Ligand SMILES: [Zn+2]
């Protein structure tokens with residue numbers, strides 16, 4: 132057992148785990164969902180709302196975005212990302228490599244990293260192990276991610292093998308940098324990222340190579356990149372068993388509530404996703420009976436809360452009729468209140484997961500939860 | 510002295526007053542500024558933020574907007590505007606007449622009211638004394654405004670006389686309706702509105718005619734409709750002395766901080782204005798040294814709060830550098846945090862006014878405040 136992650140219990144009916152991860156800014160109970168704060172803000176919410184109303188234990192920051200604007204040196208000079216954005220809980224940052232491909236112009240992969248042009252002003256930027264670890268040190272991330280190569284789906288086995296070799300090499304370089312500059316020693320964590328696309332032998336090889344590097348935690352990468360859900364689950368199941376049991380596991384950019392429950396059953400501990408906040412900006416909200424949209428005219432005179440009995444600021448204080456009015460009138464407060472509800476819904480679901488893992492009925496509860504959610508979704 | 514308004518003291522050096530207005534949803538210390546909640550929301554802020562962070566004692570709702578969307582019957586059925594929007598403090602609503610002219614299509618004034626087409630869907634709407642009092646009763650306003658005719662600036666004396674005659678007639682009709690339906694008896698207030706454009710004799714006549722109707726409070730109307738500031742002050746000074754001393758006075762849609770201070774010295778007790786929230790959405794923020802814009806590049810690395818030592822959520826937790834970053838990144842949180850600061854700045858200014866009225870140095874303090882504010886504004 133590593134000193135920063137405690138595996139509290141393993142579910143007898145599935146690969147689900149209940150754990151506890153210590154960071155420099157506090158303890159995280161897993162399984163956990165992490166709200167995304169791309170540009171040093173969880174869109175539409177104050178840090179007070181994220182902590183008190185959403186109940187977040189840890190949030191995510193995006194290295195790609197923060198490096199371009201306002202720049203990691205400015206954030207370092209302001210006392211780090213926590214102080215800059217007024218969030219004193221744990222922060223995980225990605226490496227920026229994935230977004231350098233998906234958002235930037237003219238990305239080019241080399242053996243040393245990714246060269247690209249900023250989507251903001253076209254300026255030339257390069258991200259390799261040295262750069263991503265330096266930026267994340269400037270940010271003061273509690274959990275920094277290594278730079279990896281995420282192959283497209285589908286990809287040839289040859290391309291996949293090159294990607295996992297590069298990924299291992301870069302992971303090694305990142306770990307060395309974080310060791311040399313004292314980042315790890317001072318209590319910050321660095322997570323490795325296992326790749327391997329759809330190839331089970333590649334998945335195993337990548338997981339084993341990274342495990343040897345002994346990272347404080349691991350992401351299962353290259354999922355949720357366009358593959359169908361069964362394929363996604365297959366890849367997680369082909370990776371998790373070859374990662375150290377006593378380290379937290381994280382699937383990046385996932386997912387819907389049922390997807391998260393299925394990933395938890397496959398042994399995943401940590402999630403992040405823009406879905407709950409992004410859909411809120413279009414009027415969608417989560418309920419135990421699926422996702423619904425507040426614009427629907429049947430909510431015009433509905434004086435019930437979004438979810439009856441749910442203990443968040445939005446559900447305690449506002450009716451569906453009011454929230455529909457705000458949304459139809461294009462009022463900013465609609466985004467704030469729906470985002471708050473959706474993120475709290477995700478955090479509350481994780482709380483339920485942890486409770487049912489502790490009471491021992493996670494698998495049956497989870498099946499019932501998914502069945503109800505999918506019976507009546509829109 | 511009327512039973513709901515207490516005139517606590519009169520400034521010996523000016524016409525400024527310190528008062529206390531009782532409403533069904535709480536007591537208001539005057540002079541006071543009222544944040545504008547046009548569409549059943551103060552743009553970008555939750556009711557909790559309006560109460561705890563801004564420190565608002567009373568907010569404004571707009572009859573024109575709420576009547577068109579979501580409709581006052583829906584709000585009545587939801588338990589009134591307070592319950593609908595989750596704000597339990599006092600609410601003042603305007604009559605909607607002014608906006609029927611400024612926002613709607615094809616407005617037409619008749620002897621009975623204003624006929625117009627909704628700016629939302631073109632539907633035909635009519636607002637007369639019966640309609641505006643009915644809508645405001647549905648909303649459950651603590652302070653309802655009568656419907657009046659606000660003549661354009663400038664206007665001919667003939668047109669002005671017709672406007673004040675109609676204004677008095679409509680005010681009488683509104684008072685009768687609010688008496689007959691028990692609105693006044695149950696503790697809600699109705700304010701009359703004095704007009705008269707730039708003509709001092711018309712101002713006096715309108716004020717005297719309305720005073721005879723014995724309203725719980727009075728607005729000085731037809732100011733801030735395009736006239737220069739000295740003209741605006743002249744009109745207030747030509748009206749206030751002819752309104753009952755023991756009733757609160759309100760200038761609608763005003764103003765900048767110096768304008769409010771000058772109006773207070775002329776005997777005004779209540780203000781509302783979209784300025785502090787509207788400019789926040791463009792990056793502007795208020796300081797004792799004038800209005801500044803956070804987009805200015807000199808704030809890029811500025812690690813000070815918007816206003817040093819100011820006790821609001823924004824100033825306590827965030828730097829100018831962070832707020833500039835949010836604004837440049839077009840993040841919603843920028844609007845929320847700047848709006849919160851600006852509204853708190855206005856409420857804090859009113860608190861300072863009340864304190865200096867009590868210590869007896871309002872006039873000298875006010876002159877110094879204005880001089881500093883105007884020395885370095887942008
Ligand atoms: Zn801290």
Ligand SMILES: [Zn+2]
Pocket residue numbers: 534591597
């Ligand atoms: Zn109430």
